[in-house]
Amino acid sequence: MHWTPSGWPCSPALMSQRCSNRLARRWRRRWPTPSSERSDFGGSNMQPSAAVSSTCSSQRRSATHGVVIRGPLRAELAVAYASWRAMAGERIYQMGVGAGILVLLAIPLFQVGVLYLLYGSGSALVSYVVVAQAANAFVITALFFVGEILDRERMKGTLAALFLAPCTRYAWLSGFILAGLIETTLMATVILLFGKLALGVQFQPNVPALAVTLTLFLAALWGCGVVFSGIGLLIRKANPLSNLLYSFVILLGGAYYPVSALPEPLHTLARMLPLGYGMQALADAALKDASFRDLAPNLLPLLGFAIALPVLGILSFRMVEQMARVRGDLDLY
Numbered sequence: 001m002h003w004t005p006s007g008w009p010c011s012p013a014l015m016s017q018r019c020s021n022r023l024a025r026r027w028r029r030r031w032p033t034p035s036s037e038r039s040d041f042g043g044s045n046m047q048p049s050a051a052v053s054s055t056c057s058s059q060r061r062s063a064t065h066g067v068v069i070r071g072p073l074r075a076e077l078a079v080a081y082a083s084w085r086a087m088a089g090e091r092i093y094q095m096g097v098g099a100g101i102l103v104l105l106a107i108p109l110f111q112v113g114v115l116y117l118l119y120g121s122g123s124a125l126v127s128y129v130v131v132a133q134a135a136n137a138f139v140i141t142a143l144f145f146v147g148e149i150l151d152r153e154r155m156k157g158t159l160a161a162l163f164l165a166p167c168t169r170y171a172w173l174s175g176f177i178l179a180g181l182i183e184t185t186l187m188a189t190v191i192l193l194f195g196k197l198a199l200g201v202q203f204q205p206n207v208p209a210l211a212v213t214l215t216l217f218l219a220a221l222w223g224c225g226v227v228f229s230g231i232g233l234l235i236r237k238a239n240p241l242s243n244l245l246y247s248f249v250i251l252l253g254g255a256y257y258p259v260s261a262l263p264e265p266l267h268t269l270a271r272m273l274p275l276g277y278g279m280q281a282l283a284d285a286a287l288k289d290a291s292f293r294d295l296a297p298n299l300l301p302l303l304g305f306a307i308a309l310p311v312l313g314i315l316s317f318r319m320v321e322q323m324a325r326v327r328g329d330l331d332l333y
Contacts, residue, residue, distance in 0.1 A: 083175025130195030136255035145180035146225030151238035223309025274305035
């Protein structure tokens with residue numbers, strides 16, 4: 001039994017409780033968190049609480065260098081930004097600056113150079129493959145980066161912590177994807193510049209049509225990547241799956257030749273994928289100043305894929321996550 005300064009007896013447990021309450025009041029005075037903001041957090045398997053909200057508030061404050069972020073959207077953006085910084089730092093640490101620049105420059109230029117030697121300088125296919133290889137860089141990211149994110153996090157032992165984070169799954173997943181998307185954009189830019197400056201490719205872009213086509217193409221690839229990521233989480237073999245699928249991408253994706261050049265039944269199989277539609281539409285919009293009317297035969301099917309695949313990706317991601325939770329092997333490899 002202890003004695004308080006006022007002379008009343010007090011047990012150690014009661015003193016500890018009073019101390020905790022006093023610290024909590026000081027915390028709320030220093031970092032006030034609106035009650036409406038507290039209810040926006042908590043994973044799908046937990047109820048939001050004041051403790052979780054206070055932790056999230058401090059994390060958002062530190063992630064934005066002392067700027068208080070209000071509202072669920074800004075909080076999700078803060079999580080995505082922090083995830084992007086973590087993934088970008090990890091990529092730089094793994095490859096190094098010099099090796100990273102070499103990968104961004106050497107690999108795409110080597111591929112385009114080989115295709116240039118294969119088709120010859122006077123072939124119209126050279127211009128097509130330059131645009132198609134730039135688009136194929138995003139396909140590679142969807143397969144080998146987005147499709148393997150969850151399996152890599154499982155191998156590092158951080159997957160369970162990510163799923164228990166007090167934010168939506170797509171906040172940190174979008175941040176991770178953004179790191180790969182920036183690398184891919186740089187790689188695609190290098191390919192297009194090499195095609196124009198070294199190979200003499202003449203671009204005549206229809207900017208609005210090109211922007212819409214690229215947006216639909218990336219949306220379809222995002223959906224594919226999330227589907228593959230969920231499957232990789234379930235089978236725990238994401239990298240072998242990516243290598244297997246990329247073999248079919250080389251054959252049916254239209255990155256090395258137009259899909260229209262494929263014989264039957266390969267041409268029919270290629271038309272069941274969004275890649276051929278996207279590659280041809282991007283090439284026509286970038287090289288031939290094609291309008292929306294001209295792109296309609298490829299743009300309309302691509303629009304369908306851009307709507308269906310993200311929905312399928314979200315549903316499959318949730319289903320695979322639930323299956324992994326039921327089996328109890330979410331963080332096991």
